[in-house]
Amino acid sequence: MKLKQLEGLLGNLQQFSNPKVELEQYPTGPHIASRVLYTAENSFGDVGDRVVADFGCGCGTLGIAAALLGAEHVVGIDVDSQSLEIASANAEELEVELNLVQCDLGNLDFRGQIVDTVVMNPPFGTRKKGVDMEFLRVALAHVKRAALRDFNASSAEVLCELRYDVPHLYKFHKKKEVDIAVDLWRFVPRGA
Template sequence: MKLKQLESYLGNLEQFSNPKIELEQYPTGSHIASRMLYTAENSFGDISGKVVADFGCGCGTLSIASALLGAEYVVGIDVDTESLEIAGENAEDLEVDINFVQCDINNLSLRGQIVDTVVMNPPFGTRKKGADMNFLAVAMKVASQAVYSLHKTTTRDHIKKTVLRDLNAKSAEVICELRYDVPQLYKFHKKKEVDIAVDLWRFVPQRDQER
């Protein structure tokens, strides 16, 4: 599938009807999502034929992108049931098979299950400090092949140091810097749209770590 075709599919997905600020719910735009998954597949071969988990899947954008790019099995995990309902409808509309699960990432137990690749657009940790690193810590335990994640560019040094030092990563690489369009979703937003610089990371777990 070509990049423009993937972006077009993702651009038609329903997004949050009632976003929850405490969960830092922001839609993953089709521009960023398509490039994130297209790169994961075409540059690294981490999607097609793989078992992919989407952490904090929201309305299912990254899950659906993974399925469209030929993932063997996709599981989308989120704590919010309303978002999962929308995600299920989106997947049904595009006729892709995804297993959506309601679960707090911090309580996730995937022992005995093999996940090749984790993809995620985690909370930036603006409302709940450390939320982004919590997502990363779990992802690095679960993924056997790679973790793809979006984080504010301003946190780049902290992310790299922490992942390599504390989360047993073999490598941590910023693949590209993107512009994340944050729409005016909440009352405290003063502008119709704000651009935030974000990094697309690819983390590779140590192959010999216990799973």
Template sequence: MKKKKLEMILDSLKPHPNPKVELEQYTINGKLASELLFLAQKDFLNNIVLDLGCGTGRLAIGAKLLGAYKAIGIDIDRESIEIAKENAKKVGVEVEFICEDIKNINKNIIKEENLKKIVLQNPPFGAQKKGADRVFLDKALELGDVIYSIHNYPTKDFVIKYVESKGGKITDIYRVNFRIPATYKFHKKRSVDIPVLIFRIERG
């Protein structure tokens, strides 16, 4: 599948109708999602993908479309999970979705011990709840062999130091733009592009 086609498929999926600001719920657009997925495909092909904080399921669904052996999406928000299930059904892929706080997830959810575990995540940036991004990084390093994680550009130095302090190794950093549409009442513009970084991390 070509990147443009995947982008169109992902953009056609149902977004969250009632995003919650305290969870920093922003639907990842098809362009950014497909960029991350094509970067990560070499790692997750025929392996297991864990989409932490999966929202409406775009990364997990895209990974399955691009050849992941199994995809699991996890989110604390029940409404997100129900929409994610609808979206997976719409495009005809099988994805396991779990409604749970990622803090409570452990390796027992993965039965295929012989396959690599690849974490894809677009975690909260920590704008509403300080340290929210750390929770996701900690869990990703616990569960994943390789992690692809999106973070706000100004946090670059923090993410590098934090990952290294936890024994992880950052192998690549990609600079991309995240287009955020007007989602909450305090948003004044129709949309805004913010610079973000995709980190490829290997567990130490």
């Protein structure tokens, strides 16, 4: 699938109509989502024929992108039932399969199931300090067998800087839209 085609399909996904500030729910736009997953697949082979988990999947954008790029199996995990309903409707609309699980990441236990690739747009950690680092800790713990024993990555690399457009969603937002610089990271667990 070509990048523009992927971006176009993701651009039609339903997003939050009433995002929850306490969960730091922000939509992952089609521009950034398509580039993240396209890069993961075409530069590293991290998506096609892999088991992909989308942590904090929200409306399912990243997980759906993984499915469209040929992931063998995609698991979307979110604590919010309304997000999972939107993700389910989005997956159904694009005729892709997502296994959706309602769970707080701190309570996640795959019990031996191997996840090859974790994708996520973690909360920024501005409303609940440290929640962004909890997402990263859980991600490293569930990427391949070796990470089950050791949370230390053998490599951590910034692939590129992207622009994340945050629309005015909450009362405390003062601007119509804010363009934030974010880094696209790739972590590889020891032994992978």
